[in-house]
Amino acid sequence: MKMNRFHRRHITESIAKGAMLLSFLIMAGSLGLILWTVLYKGLPALTWEMISQTPKGGFYLGKEGGILNAIIGSLYLASGGTLIALALSLPMALYLETYLGKSSWGRWVRLSLDVLWGIPSIVYGAFGFTLMLALGMRASLLGGIIVLALLELPIMVRAMDEVIRRMPVDLEHAALALGSTKLEVATRIVLRQMLPGIVTAVLLAFGRGIGDAASVLFTAGYTDNIPGSLLRPAASLPLAVFFQLGTPFPEVQARAYASALILTIIVLAISLGSRWLAAKAGKFTLK
Numbered sequence: 001m002k003m004n005r006f007h008r009r010h011i012t013e014s015i016a017k018g019a020m021l022l023s024f025l026i027m028a029g030s031l032g033l034i035l036w037t038v039l040y041k042g043l044p045a046l047t048w049e050m051i052s053q054t055p056k057g058g059f060y061l062g063k064e065g066g067i068l069n070a071i072i073g074s075l076y077l078a079s080g081g082t083l084i085a086l087a088l089s090l091p092m093a094l095y096l097e098t099y100l101g102k103s104s105w106g107r108w109v110r111l112s113l114d115v116l117w118g119i120p121s122i123v124y125g126a127f128g129f130t131l132m133l134a135l136g137m138r139a140s141l142l143g144g145i146i147v148l149a150l151l152e153l154p155i156m157v158r159a160m161d162e163v164i165r166r167m168p169v170d171l172e173h174a175a176l177a178l179g180s181t182k183l184e185v186a187t188r189i190v191l192r193q194m195l196p197g198i199v200t201a202v203l204l205a206f207g208r209g210i211g212d213a214a215s216v217l218f219t220a221g222y223t224d225n226i227p228g229s230l231l232r233p234a235a236s237l238p239l240a241v242f243f244q245l246g247t248p249f250p251e252v253q254a255r256a257y258a259s260a261l262i263l264t265i266i267v268l269a270i271s272l273g274s275r276w277l278a279a280k281a282g283k284f285t286l287k
Contacts, residue, residue: 038264042257050258055224060244062251067259070240072226074263076141077236078210081148085156086202088149093160094191110161116154122214124151129218142230144220151215152205159204163197203274207267213238237263 049066056065100106128147137143213236221233222243237259244256 035264038257038261041254042259042261045251045254045258046261047258050255051262054226059224060247060249060252062249067235067237067240067255067262069224069226070235070237070259071262073141073220073223073234074210074237074266076227076234077144077148077216077220078206080141080145081152081209082202082206084145084149085152085205086198089153089156089160089201090198092157093164093194096157096161097164110158113154113158113161117158120214121151121212122217125215125218128215132219138231139219139221139233140231141220141227141234144216144234144236145230147215147219148209148212151212152209155205155208156201159201160194160197163194163201199277200274203270203277207270207274210236210270211238211263211267213242237266 047066049064051066051071052068053064053066054069055067056063059065096106096109100109124147128143128150132138132143216234216236217239220236222235222239223233224235225232227234241256241259241263244252244259247253
């Protein structure tokens with residue numbers, strides 16, 4: 001009887017390991033196929049002219065020019081949205097864990113943030129577009145930044161909240177026992193301990209913001225120029241890929257894959273940078 005149970009557990013474990021290995025191979029194969037496609041089709045069309053110039057006359061007909069406007073516009077949009085989201089999400093995460101904790105209000109707030117995280121980005125774009133119409137605003141860099149901040153906010157808050165909840169509670173209890181207030185614990189103990197999580201959350205949200213197209217389609221607009229102010233339209237790399245792939249000219253379609261390659265390199269650099277910075281920030285936490 002015991003041997004039969006042993007064999008059943010061994011078979012179950014083998015099936016589970018096989019399923020996990022298969023899932024990993026499917027994910028790794030899909031990622032490899034995507035990267036190979038972007039490299040194979042985009043690398044031959046990638047030139048210094050594409051990176052260093054804005055679109056010239058006839059760019060979308062296969063003539064000269066580049067996508068510098070989209071590169072700069074994406075960096076402006078993602079950086080501005082990430083800074084606003086960070087300024088709002090950090091105090092929210094600290095308040096959520098320090099004052100709400102595991103209360104019913106805390107559970108409802110976390111549920112609401114999870115729902116907001118799962119809402120498609122086009123919904124954020126539609127909301128931002130409706131709000132801009134009500135305020136009399138046109139598509140602009142400011143509109144895109146605000147919508148991206150709303151998109152990134154639940155990502156940052158939940159990521160920071162999970163980091164705080166995994167912290168050793170002994171540090172907080174010791175600080176409270178020594179007479180520290182909850183605010184002092186949050187700003188002097190919790191904030192320092194969650195520094196690696198803050199770095200990771202910020203860079204992950206930045207990567208989400210720079211790669212999103214639907215939320216900025218109606219709010220940031222598109223232009224062949226680099227925006228000179230917050231009230232001017234701004235281009236973005238995802239929309240540059242979309243518009244170039246929509247043309248019937250093979251030269252322009254090849255440039256779309258080159259644009260996708262540039263965006264992939266930026267996101268990959270952000271992912272590697274988040275790990276490196278999180279490791280560096282971990283040295284400043286309390287031991």
